[in-house]
Amino acid sequence: MSNFLSVPLLALAAALQVSLAPYISILGGTPDLVLLLVVAWSLNVPLEQGILWAVIGGLCKDLLSAAPLGTSNIGMVLLLSFVSLVRQQLYSVGVFTLVWVIMLGTVMQFGTTLLILFTSGFQPAFGSQLGYNVVFLEISTILLPTIVYNLIGIFPMYWLVRRLQRTSNRPRRLS
Amino acid sequence: MRNFRSSRWVFLGVVLLISFGLITASQLGVLGPLRGIAAAPLNLLTGIFNRIGLALTSGGEGLADLATLQRRNADLEEALARFQSELVELREIASDYTRLSQLLDYTSNTRDQEFIAAEVIALSDPNAPLRTIVINRGGRDGLAVGMPVVTGQGLVGRILNITANASRVLLVSDPSSAISARLQTSRVEGSVIGQAGGDLLMTFIPLDAQVQEGDLVITSGLGGNLPSDIVIGQVTSVRQLEFELFQQAVVRSLNNFDTLEIVLVVTNFQPVDLSVFEQATTGN
Numbered sequence: 001m002s003n004f005l006s007v008p009l010l011a012l013a014a015a016l017q018v019s020l021a022p023y024i025s026i027l028g029g030t031p032d033l034v035l036l037l038v039v040a041w042s043l044n045v046p047l048e049q050g051i052l053w054a055v056i057g058g059l060c061k062d063l064l065s066a067a068p069l070g071t072s073n074i075g076m077v078l079l080l081s082f083v084s085l086v087r088q089q090l091y092s093v094g095v096f097t098l099v100w101v102i103m104l105g106t107v108m109q110f111g112t113t114l115l116i117l118f119t120s121g122f123q124p125a126f127g128s129q130l131g132y133n134v135v136f137l138e139i140s141t142i143l144l145p146t147i148v149y150n151l152i153g154i155f156p157m158y159w160l161v162r163r164l165q166r167t168s169n170r171p172r173r174l175s
Numbered sequence: 176m177r178n179f180r181s182s183r184w185v186f187l188g189v190v191l192l193i194s195f196g197l198i199t200a201s202q203l204g205v206l207g208p209l210r211g212i213a214a215a216p217l218n219l220l221t222g223i224f225n226r227i228g229l230a231l232t233s234g235g236e237g238l239a240d241l242a243t244l245q246r247r248n249a250d251l252e253e254a255l256a257r258f259q260s261e262l263v264e265l266r267e268i269a270s271d272y273t274r275l276s277q278l279l280d281y282t283s284n285t286r287d288q289e290f291i292a293a294e295v296i297a298l299s300d301p302n303a304p305l306r307t308i309v310i311n312r313g314g315r316d317g318l319a320v321g322m323p324v325v326t327g328q329g330l331v332g333r334i335l336n337i338t339a340n341a342s343r344v345l346l347v348s349d350p351s352s353a354i355s356a357r358l359q360t361s362r363v364e365g366s367v368i369g370q371a372g373g374d375l376l377m378t379f380i381p382l383d384a385q386v387q388e389g390d391l392v393i394t395s396g397l398g399g400n401l402p403s404d405i406v407i408g409q410v411t412s413v414r415q416l417e418f419e420l421f422q423q424a425v426v427r428s429l430n431n432f433d434t435l436e437i438v439l440v441v442t443n444f445q446p447v448d449l450s451v452f453e454q455a456t457t458g459n
Contacts, residue, residue: 011220069201070196
């Protein structure tokens with residue numbers, strides 16, 4: 001059931017991200033709805049299911065951007081693997097877990113995407129000096145506001161996802 | 176237990192391998208048609224949300240600030256009257272120019288331009304490192320990679336990649352975009368590059384050149400990537416530092432890239448690949 005939900009939910013999140021998010025953008029940043037959804041869903045499911053959500057979410061994002069297909073998958077898959085390793089030490093998912101996972105996820109997603117784009121040939125126009133300048137500007141104008149938005153967005157998203165997971169996993173009574 | 180863990184890592188490795196494979200295949204252009212088909216329903220969904228967003232923002236603003244709108248309307252009417260008189264004057268100049276051009280057997284490129292109107296179906300994602308928009312015209316309509324995209328306010332960007340019924344446009348405000356430009360009044364050449372914040376920066380302006388706030392910046396046509404004399408934007412400030420070889424000007428596009436609805440694609444402009452000459456020179 002959960003796997004069937006992934007395609008419509010993640011497609012909806014990616015479409016909302018591209019179409020409506022620019023209207024609520026403040027200081028260049030908006031919440032990364034796909035990342036929020038993947039992280040919130042994956043914290044309470046087996047790693048394999050989380051990775052499936054990350055792959056579908058990444059593909060939806062890449063289909064709506066100029067990035068090569070598969071670019072957004074890498075950061076999210078690596079994040080979920082790291083979280084899976086650390087999660088064995090945790091008793092339950094709390095506020096602190098949500099905060100560090102979403103912060104790390106935003107940085108990993110941004111870093112891997114930028115790295116893949118740069119190695120794929122999408123480089124700043126003039127010289128290395130301006131190139132570093134562009135990277136610094138990308139960090140200050142996109143990454144930092146996005147971290148703030150994601151930190152705010154992860155709590156309602158986690159609450160919604162937990163309700164959805166409980167509803168979808170509830171055993172059905174036969175009449 | 177160990178087998179279970181190792182099988183997890185194998186699964187993870189396979190997923191990462193597939194992801195890198197997809198990236199390589201995308202780079203080689205193998206996934207082009209498949210990507211177009213897979214993106215079609217997402218583009219449809221995005222188009223619907225985009226229309227809802229435009230309707231909500233325009234409706235909300237109108238109700239929230241009626242007084243501002245009335246004042247703005249009065250200002251615009253005044254500006255329209257002024258521009259109409261300027262238009263008459265410019266038409267006179269244009270007819271003079273046509274006669275002189277015919278005498279010199281010279282035809283301006285811009286007069287021969289052919290356009291296709293297209294609707295914007297996806298705006299640039301502020302979280303994405305690349306600033307692009309998607310329009311609802313593609314290869315089926317005769318569009319090709321590299322074609323310039325404009326509005327009445329000036330240059331929007333260039334077509335980056337296309338599918339049968341949609342095209343992605345790289346905006347001039349993207350940091351990877353660089354355009355040969357000149358100042359309309361002083362005819363000084365420079366390069367306009369996109370900034371991460373969405374502004375434009377004109378660089379390589381000689382130190383002795385006179386640059387003033389409000390100067391119009393237009394395409395120069397140098398490099399063969401774009402036709403000449405398309406408006407890029409207006410100079411808002413000038414930076415001149417003693418220890419630098421060139422001065423820089425911050426340029427603001429007259430287009431608002433967050434609220435684009437309709438754009439025009441210049442269909443009869445073919446970008447020229449000048450790298451052939453560079454290779455020939457290197458070879459010699």
